[in-house]
Amino acid sequence: MxxxxxxxxxxxxxxxxxxxxxxxxSPLKEAIAVWLAAERIDPERYRTVMRAWVTGAYGSGGPSPVHGLEDGSLQVAEFERLLAAELVTVDGGPVAAEGLINRMFGAFAxxxxxxxxxxxxxxxxxxxxxxxxxxxxxxxxxxxxxxxxxxxxxxxxxxxxxxxxxxxxxxxxxxxxxxxxxxxxxxxxxxxxxxxxxxxxxxxxxxxxxxxxxxxxxxxx
Incomplete structure (x- = not known):
C-alpha cells in the first residue's frame, strides 16, 4: 500500500x-485464477494477451479493446468475441465467447x-x-x-x-x-x-x- x-x-x-x-x-487475480482453472484455459496465453491489452489501455502499446470496453465505445459482446478468439484451452480447444465476462469475474466476493x-x-x-x-x-x-x-x-x-x-x-x-x-x-x-x-x-x-x-x-x- x-x-x-x-x-x-x-x-x-x-x-x-x-x-x-x-x-x-476479492482480488482480481484470485477470481481470474478460479475461472482459468474451471474452464481449463491456457493461463500463459491469457496472461500474454491481457498484458498487451492492459498496456495498450494505459497509453503504451497501441489501441486496446480494454480501453473501448471501459469507456463504453466497445460493446461487451464484441469484447467477449475478441478475447475468446485470442484464448485457447490447455488442450488447444476454443473458449466460448458468450457470457465470458460474467464467467471471468464469477468468483468475485x-x-x-x-x-x-x-x-x-x-x-x-x-x-x-x-x-x-x-x-x-x-x-x-x-x-x-x-x-x-x-x-x-x-x-x-x-x-x-x-x-x-x-x-x-x-x-x-x-x-x-x-x-x-x-x-x-x-x-x-x-x-x-x-x-x-x-x-x-x-x-x-x-x-x-x-x-x-x-x-x-x-x-x-
Missing amino acids: SVDSAQPPANHVKAVITDWGGVLT PVEPMYEALRTARAAGLRTALLSNSWGNDYPRDLFADLFDAVVISAEVGMRKPDERIFRHALDLVGLPAEQCVFIDDIEHNIAAARALGMRAIHHTAVDTTLTGLRAMGLPV
Missing part, C-alpha cells in the same frame, strides 16, 4: 472515493470490512462515492443506495480512469474539491492520476493496510 506521507488535519478529508473490483471485491468502513465513514458525515472502470460487470447495485452518495461507472459516462475528466466528474458529484477527498484504487496508474489532481490516495493492496491508511488521515473507519 502507498499512502501520501504528508497527512492533512483530521477534519480535512471529507469524502472517500473508491474503486470497486479488487477493493470492494464482497469484502465486508471495506463495506463496513464505508458505512461507518458515511454515518459519521463523510461523503462516499464509487468510481469504477466497468468491464460489463454485474454490480451489486442493491447495496449502493445506502453506501454511496454518488456512483460513477465508466461505461455509463463515456470516460475511464485514469482520464482526468472522470475524476473531475466524481468530484463534482460529491461537491468537494480534490484536496478534501481520498481515493482508493488497486491500480497505480489511477492512483497517480488522482494525486495529480490534488487528491489524497491509497494504493490498495490489502484491507488492513488500506484501513490503517484511512485512520492515519483521521477518518472514522
Whole structure:
C-alpha cells in the first residue's frame, strides 16, 4: 500500500472515493485464477494477451479493446468475441465467447470490512462515492443506495480512469474539491492520476493496510 506521507488535519478529508473490483471485491487475480482453472484455459496465453491489452489501455502499446470496453465505445459482446478468439484451452480447444465476462469475474466476493468502513465513514458525515472502470460487470447495485452518495461507472459516462475528466466528474458529484477527498484504487496508474489532481490516495493492496491508511488521515473507519 502507498499512502501520501504528508497527512492533512483530521477534519480535512471529507469524502472517500473508491474503486470497486479488487477493493470492494476479492482480488482480481484470485477470481481470474478460479475461472482459468474451471474452464481449463491456457493461463500463459491469457496472461500474454491481457498484458498487451492492459498496456495498450494505459497509453503504451497501441489501441486496446480494454480501453473501448471501459469507456463504453466497445460493446461487451464484441469484447467477449475478441478475447475468446485470442484464448485457447490447455488442450488447444476454443473458449466460448458468450457470457465470458460474467464467467471471468464469477468468483468475485464482497469484502465486508471495506463495506463496513464505508458505512461507518458515511454515518459519521463523510461523503462516499464509487468510481469504477466497468468491464460489463454485474454490480451489486442493491447495496449502493445506502453506501454511496454518488456512483460513477465508466461505461455509463463515456470516460475511464485514469482520464482526468472522470475524476473531475466524481468530484463534482460529491461537491468537494480534490484536496478534501481520498481515493482508493488497486491500480497505480489511477492512483497517480488522482494525486495529480490534488487528491489524497491509497494504493490498495490489502484491507488492513488500506484501513490503517484511512485512520492515519483521521477518518472514522
